[in-house]
Amino acid sequence: MSFGAEFEQRVDALVAKYPEPKAAMLMVLWEVQKDKGWIDPESEAWVAERLGTSPAQVHGVVSFYTMYKQKPMGRHHIQVCTTLSCMLRGSDELMDHLKGKLGIGEGEVTPDGKFSLCRVECLGSCGTAPMFQLNDEYHENLTLESVDRLLDGLD
Numbered sequence: 001m002s003f004g005a006e007f008e009q010r011v012d013a014l015v016a017k018y019p020e021p022k023a024a025m026l027m028v029l030w031e032v033q034k035d036k037g038w039i040d041p042e043s044e045a046w047v048a049e050r051l052g053t054s055p056a057q058v059h060g061v062v063s064f065y066t067m068y069k070q071k072p073m074g075r076h077h078i079q080v081c082t083t084l085s086c087m088l089r090g091s092d093e094l095m096d097h098l099k100g101k102l103g104i105g106e107g108e109v110t111p112d113g114k115f116s117l118c119r120v121e122c123l124g125s126c127g128t129a130p131m132f133q134l135n136d137e138y139h140e141n142l143t144l145e146s147v148d149r150l151l152d153g154l155d
């Protein structure tokens with residue numbers, strides 16, 4: 001498996017910043033996800049070999065952090081924070097609303113590939129709860145109405 005010379009150069013530059021290759025794992029996995037859109041077992045094996053560790057260790061990292069996608073997700077990937085502040089400010093209701101609106105459950109993708117939905121732990125925006133991350137952007141102080149407006153306006 002090969003990601004190409006430009007990708008390998010980016011990985012080499014990342015690895016060079018750390019005292020040992022394994023310490024660059026989060027950043028290298030992020031590069032893989034940027035390149036492929038998700039992290040498949042073949043990529044985990046490639047990262048393990050490149051960083052001198054086992055595929056099991058790489059998979060442990062990928063499966064621990066919700067920022068890493070273990071399967072292809074929708075074009076608009078919604079990550080709903082359901083930790084304490086967001087929960088107290090209605091994240092359960094928000095999640096139920098999204099499931100009903102999109103017709104999918106947690107970890108699922110709409111049949112047209114437009115949306116995917118998942119539950120995540122605190123995203124560090126507790127003062128503006130409830131919130132979710134839509135692709136790379138935070139949306140805060142959400143109401144069911146503001147969520148509908150936002151999602152209805154997406155292509």
Ligand code: FES
Nearest residue numbers: 081086122125126
């Ligand atoms: S509890 Fe939701 S952002 Fe912190």
